[in-house]
Amino acid sequence: MEELSGSAEHQYLLSSKDPAPPCSESIAAGRILVKWFLEMAMGLIFAAWVTFIFLFPAPLVTELYYEWRALTSDTIFGGNGSAFLIFSGPVLAITILAIARRIVMCSREEQFVLWKLKPAKYPRFRLSTFPVVADGPFGVVSAAELIGICLVVAYVVWAISAYTLEDLSEYSKSPLPPILKSATMLEFLASRIGIVGEFCLAFLFLPVARGSALLRLVDIPFDRAARYHVWLGHLTMLLFTLHGLLYVIAWAMQGTLLEEITSWQVSDTSNFAGVIGLSVGLLMWVTSLPPVRKMQFEVFFYTHQLYIVFVIFFAMHVGDYFFTFACGAIFLFLLDRFLRFCQSRRTVNVISATRLSCGIIKLVLSKPASLRYNALSSIFLQIRELSWLQWHPFSVASSPLDGKNHLSVLIKVSGEWTAKLDRNMLDNQETCDQNETTFLPPKITASVEGPYGHEFPYHLSYENLVLVAGGIGISPFFAILSDILHRVGEGKPCLTSNVLLVWAIKKSNELPLLSTLDMESICAFSPDKLNLDIVIYITQESAPSLEEGIIIESAESSHVFPVSNGCGISVLAGTGNNIWLGLYVMSSIAGFIVLMTLLEIFNLLSYTETKSRYRGLLFVVCMLASVIIFGGPAVFLWSCWEKRTSAVEKSEHCEQNVQTAPLMPSNLPQRESISSRRVLYCSRPNFQEIFGSVSDQWGHVDIGVIVCGPATLETSVAGECRSRNLKRGSDSPIFHFHSHSFVL
Structure with missing residues (x-):
């Protein structure tokens, strides 16, 4: 029965036809020219927008703005339309231009760029891949991220200082009593801090628009953008909390605290709506702090859905005019959220569910050929038999070249949700063992959001790669290795020629996970094109527990459950x-x-x-x-x-499967292993020695380092990359650090 199910799975997973060749030189050149024009327009709009926001606290810029607003007050939209055009219009315009850029370049941009890839003559530093902070409150921070943090902090300090000096000069000579004067100045300062917080809010929702054209434009995947949302969230809530606290102090000094807090309408604002909005924001903020988020993730997740209440009462508190300062990013988030809602309503066909003997579950999901993704992508998965509300992120473990009609994920049983999934499959296996004549597939109703990831497969632009994984963190590296092997074997563009995979695991029972990637069947042995070295560190065992032949266990001992319900993943997001x-x-x-x-x-x-x-x-x-x-x-x-x-693609795919007989693993010719593999027991990776070895071996080159694993592993690798880059000699390589650790 397992052989039949495996045969069906192998037949379904056969790769479809190769993608069409890249566009011709002349057409591609024209598209690149239009692309350059659109990128210049977007750059100018963004620079003007950010510059205006940064200089807005200056009295001269503020006066010019209010003069222009007065000139446009007689239009149908009035002053609010002017504010919307200046503060929210640019981000919407950039989004439209970003989509136009993608349409112009079409799906062939990646292929054209890959065909033009050439190794760099001299290695050079990149701000986005140079880790300047390896262990701090923000985690690993690159030079580009540090510059961004410094600019945001500089803006906040400058804006508050400018507003404070302006208020002091205006009210220092006021004839009001000292207490009333101090209370009035605190109110004005609180109002100014609230405006600064609004501008931070204008950027807060941009990183969490997962499929946004803006994130795709700058090639920031959602797992990376989520970090920026966290940083901006802390800053925004700090400013809003200070905003509310100063008002409370000012009202208490005047003896009107209770009256002001409970007032529904004062001038153009609603204090009580602001109290509700701030209370909801504080609840979201507290539950998102690391101690709560790590220990009680569901509390954090469900509480964070109160953002709807926060936005509504925030709009009621500040009114329509001030709401235009931040509504552009909120509008883009709503666009993305509605698309994700529509995508997640579809039930996705689970082609197979495999439970490996090491406690890892492999799900193979159906997708249409028109859905494109790159290695190092991730999806959000929901299984309704386990929970109707929980969505969990997983790295895609398959390459786009493995097949146009499927993708796979690897799930480690480590929490309550994964334990339920594991029990579901075990219960089904027991039922099958008791009644071998009747096979009842496990009930798995899956929904998917995504995939999300890099627009360009950056790992292919490195001749030399060091992949560092901890435990199940090796999952996305299967996609990278499969992608490289396919390209090498099929003669597709790929710079990579040297790959070192460092995998740290606790016990040897996780070794069978390597069997999910059949490298020998993907690519013939070609040491002149690809040098692949795999080093495995087993940290909690001093020696093999059993004889060597059973350590590297094959997938034949796993249980394969064919599951069929629903259709392919939607391409809406x-x-x-x-x-x-x-x-x-x-x-x-x-x-x-x-x-x-x-x-x-x-x-x-x-x-x-x-x-x-x-x-x-x-x-x-x-x-x-x-x-x-x-x-x-x-x-x-x-x-x-x-x-x-999808119906047309499915019909063509079925015809292809009928005409093409699958090549089963047992019929494959015997090939020499394409990789060298070492297993070291009771040992941890010494990155100083590892990086020193590749430096001596590979020489004066660019080396891409990709890490996926615990925070401690990421910190160690980033620290070693920084140390070697700072102390490098003229003939030493430059290590470019990339992290693929997804943390919500």
Whole structure:
């Protein structure tokens, strides 16, 4: 029975046809010219936007802004339209241009770039891959990230200082009593800090828009962007907390604390709405701190869904005018969230579920050929039999070249959710053993979000790679190795010629995980093209527990469960179709403009002023309505187009499977191993020796170092990369550090 199921799996996983060759030189050159123009436009818009925000606290810039706002106050949108155009319009414009750039370059940009890859003549430093901080409160920080942190801190300090000096000069000579004067100055300072917090909020939602065109534009995967969201979240909540605390002190000094806190409408703001919003924000902030997040992840996850309440009461607190400062990023997040919601409604076909004897579960999921991803991608997986609310991130363990109609993930049983999945499969195996004539596949109803990852497979741009994994952290490196082996074996563009894989595990029972990657069947032995060295460190065993032949256990001892329900992964999010994505974004933005126009016309015709808090709420309602009512039809048509395309692909795939007989592993010719493998017991990786060895062996070159594992492992590797880069000689390599550790 296991042989039959394995045969079916192998037949289904046969690779489809090779991708089409890259575009011609002339067409590609034209596209690159248009791409350069769009990138220049985006760069200028972004530079102008950030510069204006940075200089906004300066009195001269503030006066110019208010003069321009006064000139546009007679338009249909009034001053609020001017504020929206300046503070939120640029990020929407950059998003549209980013999508246009992707459409112009189409799906062949990666192939064209890969065909043009050439090894660098001289190794050089890169700000994004040079770790300047290896162990600190922010974890491993690259030089580019440190520059970004310094710029944000400089802006906050400069803005608060400028506002404070302006208020001091204005109120220092005021005839008010000292207590009242101090309270008034505290109120003004609190208001200024709130404005600075709003500008931080304008960037807070950008990193968590997982499939956003902006993240794809700068090639920042979601697992990396989540770090920036955490950093910005701490800063934003610190400023908002200080904002509320200063107001509380000022009101207490005036003896009006209770009255002010409970007031629903004061001038253009609602204090009570602000109290509710800040309380919700503090709850989200406290539960996101590392002690709570690591010990009670579900508390953190469910509490974080209160962002909806936070945004609503924030809009009611500041009103529609100040809400325009940060609504651009929130709008992009809503666009992404609606797409992810539509994608996650689909039930994905689980081609097979394999339980390895080492306690690792391998799921192979169906996907359409039009869904593209790169190695080092990740997905969010939900299994409804285990939980209707929990989504868990997993690295994709397969290469895009393994097959156009599937991808796989490896799941280690280490928590409550994975333990439930393991019990589900074990119970099914016991049922099969008791009644061999009847096979009942385990009930697995899977939904998927993603895949998310790098736009460009950067690992292919290094001639020399050092892959460092801890435990199940080897999972994404299977995708890298498979990708490289496929390209080497099939003659596809790939610079990589030297790969060192360092894998640290606790016990030898995890060694069978290597059997999930059949390197010999992917690529014939070719030492002139690829030198692959695998070093395995077993930290908690001093010697093999059994005879050597059973240590490296094959997958034949595992149990394979064929599962069939649902269809392929939806392409609505992650690396979806760029044309449909552009239509969805454009229709949503156009719908938002139409709704806001109707709202303004209604106010003008009624000759009344709607209270600010209600206008802020209506602003949020217009954003939601534009995404659902105007963007929804585009998503529906996109989904219909996807289903039709998938049906055609499925028909072609079935015909190919009928015409092509699968080559079973038992019929494969015997090949020499393409890699050298060493297993070291009771030993931990000594990165000083490892990096010294590759330095002597590979010489004056660029070396890409990719780490996936615990924080301590990442810190050790980053520290060694930094040390060697700082002390390197003229003939030493440069180590480029990359982390693939996903931490929510």
